Amino acid sequence: MPLTFVVEEFEARLSMGADLRIGIVGGGFAGLYTVFFLRKFFPQGIDITLFDKNNYFLYSPVLHEMATGTVNARHLVIPIRKVVDPRKVHIRCEEVTLVQLEKKIVESPHGAFKFDHLVLAPGSEPNFYCFQNLQKNSITFKSIEDAIRLRNSLTGLLEKAALEKDREKRRSLLTITVAGGGCTGVELVAEIAQFTKTILRKDYPEINLSEVRIILIEAMERILPSFPRYLSNVATERLRKMGVEVLLNSPIQNVNKDTIYLKDVKISNGILVWAAGVKARHLPLSPEQKRDPNNRITVDEYLEMPGYRGVYLIGDGALFINNGVPLPPTASVAVQEAKYIAENILLRSQKKEPPPFRFRYRGDMASLGFMFGVAEVYGRQFKGLPAWIIWKAFKLGMLPRVKNRFQIVADWLITLLFKRDTSKLI
Secondary structure, eight states: OOHHHHHHHHHHHHOTTOSEEEEEEOOSHHHHHHHHHHHHHOSSSEEEEEEESSSEEEOGGGHHHHHTTSSOGGGGEEEHHHHSOTTTEEEEESOOOEEETTTTEEEETTEEEEOSEEEEOOOEEEOOTTOTTTGGGSEEOSSHHHHHHHHHHHHHHHHHHHHOOOHHHHHHHTEEEEEOOSHHHHHHHHHHHHHHHHHHHHHOTTSOGGGOEEEEEOSSSSSSTTSOHHHHHHHHHHHHHTTEEEEOSOOOOEEOSSEEEOSSOEEEOSEEEEOSOEEEOOOOEESOOOOOTTSOEEOOTTSBOTTOTTEEEOGGGEEOEETTEEOOSOHHHHHHHHHHHHHHHHHHHTTOOOOOOOOOOOEEEEEOSTTOEEEEETTEEEEEHHHHHHHHHHHHHHOSOHHHHHHHHHHHHHHHHSOOOOOOOO
């Protein structure tokens, strides 16, 4: 079917008398919250279409708790059609094959669609940098499939170790390494340490806790580099008290199925979890744009792609320099950008020029096992139980569906009262 015909057919079929046609590519934090804010600011008069290859939104901030049996996998996966009214927003569950920037046309296997405003939020994927063997010799930690694979690998490792008679082989099997000292890696390694300590004594009496080696590898001089140094030091001390070996200034040199090579050390590769960086997910563009080493594209002060008015790029795919430093690929950044885009489109629909985007840093927080965390909120620093409570409350509040909030609270309470589930998931 000719492209022009498909575009005209789309315009006739979907316009429904709306003044503005807005296309959003990506159903993660940036894309989904753009829909939320647009529906809030425009009760009517707009026609929104959301493209995503999945029909669900993954709530990744508590993914580490799912991997260790604290939270049920189903409770982190929210159907998009349950948080976005499909009677008011067109939801297209399919891959985008091309975006024509000049014409604001999105092409997919089922047609081509033209818009007045286009919001690109492609999200991110693991970045393996120059390590060719890393992908096949590690477990990434970005998707629900990754978390299930890690959970099954942890359980399978313990089952194998319980049967292994050779002491050295047991120690190699029981070496669990997490690469990456950002929030994802730190929260995950703390959760793994808590998990092993909790279940070994009763579920695996054949394994002595002293045989388990849990390691966090960080290439920089400290973990949680976006946090104040004091909180980074608190987190490091907490992890070491939990039995985690924290190796700083230790970039990985090479990896194979048996060994992780650092600058001066070799580590057995029982399990290696790669949480050391992401890059923007590739989105085919015409014309193609210059990208940085992390596959991000520079945007201007209005979060627009330079030279393409009305084409916005936000979330993990956008390279926006804030006070000389690129904004990190986090949910809090994505949500602020989503709100700004909705306000921007509203002002332009009123023939007004929007102000430049300004990111407002509100803080950072990380959980470090049961009843302990670190947090900076509006300049105030917290550690221990208060930070853990702040983390729980904030992460719960960001969930876009009330039902899932109740389900996750129930999971947390059940974990307090009963042992964690160590069964494998299919």
